[in-house]
Amino acid sequence: MVQVSERRPVGRKKLAAVIAAAALLLSGCSPVDESELKRLALPIAGSDRSEPMWHLWLGTWIAVLVVFVLVFALILYAPIRYRRRAGQTAAPSQIRYNLPIEALYTIAPLVVVAAFFFHTVQAQNSMLDDSETPDHTIEVVGSKWQWTFNYLDSEATGGEPVYDQGDTENLPDLYLPVDETVEFQLFSPDVIHSFWIPEFYFKMDVIPGEGPQDNRFQMTPTREGTFTGRCAELCGVYHTRMLFNVHVVSRAEYDAHLEELQQEGQIGRPQGASDATTVTGLGDHGGEG
Known part of the structure; x- marks a missing residue:
């Protein structure tokens, strides 16, 4: 060989x-x-x-x-x-x-x-570090199939809570002040949802239960702009339509928006239950997902 x-x-x-x-x-x-x-x-x-x-x-x-x-x-x-x-006839040794x-x-x-x-x-x-004292507290309510954002303890409204709300056809708006820490408190009246803003590189489940659960986190937006938030947990038939607009603005614009909500009578802390079965375009009740 x-x-x-x-x-x-x-x-x-x-x-x-x-x-x-x-x-x-x-x-x-x-x-x-x-x-x-x-x-x-x-x-x-x-x-x-x-x-x-x-x-x-x-x-x-x-x-x-x-x-x-x-x-x-x-x-x-x-x-x-x-x-x-070339010239090799024997097979390689096997082990x-x-x-x-x-x-x-x-x-x-x-x-x-x-x-x-x-x-x-x-x-x-x-x-998940929450060692800072947040400048603002926002309660996020995810329900089938919409979002409600309750702005709590705002100086612009004299401490009176106001809210943004929408549905699958008229998307709700979430306003955040740039370079100021916000604590998000997440709550659901029906099934598990997931609060996700891709530009923040972060999402967290919104868990149902008696009263707000211990799902909360703090975050400081660092760039002004308008982004699209969404539900990242399969929550029913209209999960893909469960979107919201995120507006990261200056503190002056943030306060002006909250004052506008107060003037329009959007005062309180709705928990989503009254609108949880309403789906735009399908009559009064969209049914279960």
Whole structure:
């Protein structure tokens, strides 16, 4: 049998260089960049809680890229390194198992999952931090299939609660002051919904029960603009129509809007129950979802 010299395996230094270059390329991305590619498909960040989620998202991309490069390199390496060569008649030697490789296949996923879990908990704790004293408190009521936003303890209205409300045809508006901390208190009179504003990189379930549940969080909007909020929990037939407009404005515009609600008689804290079965365009009652 013709002796064929073995080729040297793919250089580890080259592989490490490729991974380092890819990680360096991703590190140049930013959640506030105008390019969607450099934001890694996320919307432009709009809150102080976006940063922890961005770092988790970026780290996930780097980890995925490292795994992809390693696996793809091995896929290419194996058939090239162990292909049948000219003059070779015997089949490659067969083995039933390789203990070091099997140990690696078992341990490596555990390490990856543990690392993801650790950084996810860190990001979660940062995003749920409520150590600050909020400047404003807003009660969010999600019901089938609409949103109600109760502005509580507002100086502009002398402490009198006022509200914004809408339906699936006339979307409700949520006004937030830029660069001021808001505490959101979430409540549902019927089924589980989910309060989500994509630009804030954050969402939380709205849980039904007797009185407001302990689902609350604090957030500071950092960028003025108009965004679209939505329900992120399948809550019934008209779940996809459960949208709302988010207006992040200056403090003066925020106070002016609340004063306008007060003048229009939108005073109080409606809990959504009286309108929970009303669906625009389908008569008085839309039925259960």
